[in-house]
Amino acid sequence: MQVETPTILIVDDEKSSRKILNDLLKEKGKIVLAKNGTQALELAAAQRPTLILMDILMPDMNGFQVLEKLKQSDDTKHIAVMFITALGSHNDETKGLRLGACDYVHKPFHAEIVQARVGTHLELAKQRRMLEELANLDALTSIPNRRQLEKKLDIEWANSVRTGEPLAIAMVDVDFFKLYNDEYGHASGDNVLRRIANILEAQLKRPRDLVYRYGGEEFCIILPDTESTGAQHILETCCKSVESLNIEHRESTVSPVVTISIGACICAPKAGESVEKALQQADQQLYQSKRQGRNQVHIKTLPEIESVS
Numbered sequence: 001m002q003v004e005t006p007t008i009l010i011v012d013d014e015k016s017s018r019k020i021l022n023d024l025l026k027e028k029g030k031i032v033l034a035k036n037g038t039q040a041l042e043l044a045a046a047q048r049p050t051l052i053l054m055d056i057l058m059p060d061m062n063g064f065q066v067l068e069k070l071k072q073s074d075d076t077k078h079i080a081v082m083f084i085t086a087l088g089s090h091n092d093e094t095k096g097l098r099l100g101a102c103d104y105v106h107k108p109f110h111a112e113i114v115q116a117r118v119g120t121h122l123e124l125a126k127q128r129r130m131l132e133e134l135a136n137l138d139a140l141t142s143i144p145n146r147r148q149l150e151k152k153l154d155i156e157w158a159n160s161v162r163t164g165e166p167l168a169i170a171m172v173d174v175d176f177f178k179l180y181n182d183e184y185g186h187a188s189g190d191n192v193l194r195r196i197a198n199i200l201e202a203q204l205k206r207p208r209d210l211v212y213r214y215g216g217e218e219f220c221i222i223l224p225d226t227e228s229t230g231a232q233h234i235l236e237t238c239c240k241s242v243e244s245l246n247i248e249h250r251e252s253t254v255s256p257v258v259t260i261s262i263g264a265c266i267c268a269p270k271a272g273e274s275v276e277k278a279l280q281q282a283d284q285q286l287y288q289s290k291r292q293g294r295n296q297v298h299i300k301t302l303p304e305i306e307s308v309s
């Protein structure tokens with residue numbers, strides 16, 4: 001799992017305060033500075049900092065208002081915000097924490113206390129990010145899981161609706177995998193799934209092309225901005241790559257080694273159309289690949305997809 005350098009956004013209208021905090025925290029990560037609330041919101045959206053240290057009393061928009069706006073956006077609502085302020089009353093502190101700040105430090109502050117608290121919040125943010133990543137990964141194969149697929153598919157679907165780019169969705173299924181498990185044991189079966197996941201991933205070269213474990217011995221590949229010829233080429237390469245692993249499968253009637261079958265559909269989605277229907281179509285093509293002999297690819301280009309009723 002990749003550990004990124006944290007970004008800390010310091011928001012204060014006083015230049016001297018920004019400088020002091022910058023000097024204090026520069027060892028802990030990349031520092032970004034904002035001198036007012038508007039700038040803070042822009043930088044928070046663009047740079048997604050790990051932690052924001054923010055003054056409350058500022059001219060254009062106060063810290064409470066900035067925090068409320070951060071919480072209203074899906075992109076920024078999870079960023080940890082720590083107030084660092086001369087406002088010392090219980091009421092102000094309560095208000096800040098109720099609005100969702102993770103901490104509240106009074107000015108004048110002790111340098112070591114601010115450093116220690118920032119350290120704690122950065123560590124918590126790192127752990128939260130690792131948990132989120134783990135929740136999106138399949139435990140057996142370490143590739144993204146179905147939960148992540150559903151999120152990404154929604155994003156790519158909406159993107160295709162907006163841009164008109166074709167979207168290829170492919171379902172992949174291991175051939176005679178029940179027989180493989182029966183013959184070689186479940187642990188060997190697990191190992192085959194890991195190796196297939198790895199080799200499928202290796203065939204996808206563009207950053208938005210991704211393979212997901214759909215469940216059981218099924219995988220799903222999504223290829224944004226890919227038309228039929230391109231998809232056919234990549235998916236056939238996927239089939240060949242699995243065959244080239246050369247994993248013995250005595251019980252298969254298709255090949256002496258483990259193979260996969262693939263069914264895909266190429267969609268040009270329009271607003272209101274349903275991604276589930278596209279997945280069903282890919283499944284039907286997978287069924288065709290199974291019926292017509294396995295270890296092959298079937299693709300259908302969809303003229304239109306039925307709307308969600």
Ligand SMILES: Nc1nc2c(ncn2[C@@H]2O[C@H](COP(=O)(O)OP(=O)(O)OP(=O)(O)O)[C@@H](O)[C@H]2O)c(=O)[nH]1
Binds near residue numbers: 176185193215216
């Ligand atoms: N080892 C292992 N086996 C799994 C896992 N998930 C599903 N399976 C097995 O995959 C097999 C799927 O069998 P079927 O759906 O009958 O399909 P098949 O034997 O691959 O036959 P075809 O798809 O028609 O080629 C079942 O025996 C499941 O137990 C897993 O995580 N590990």
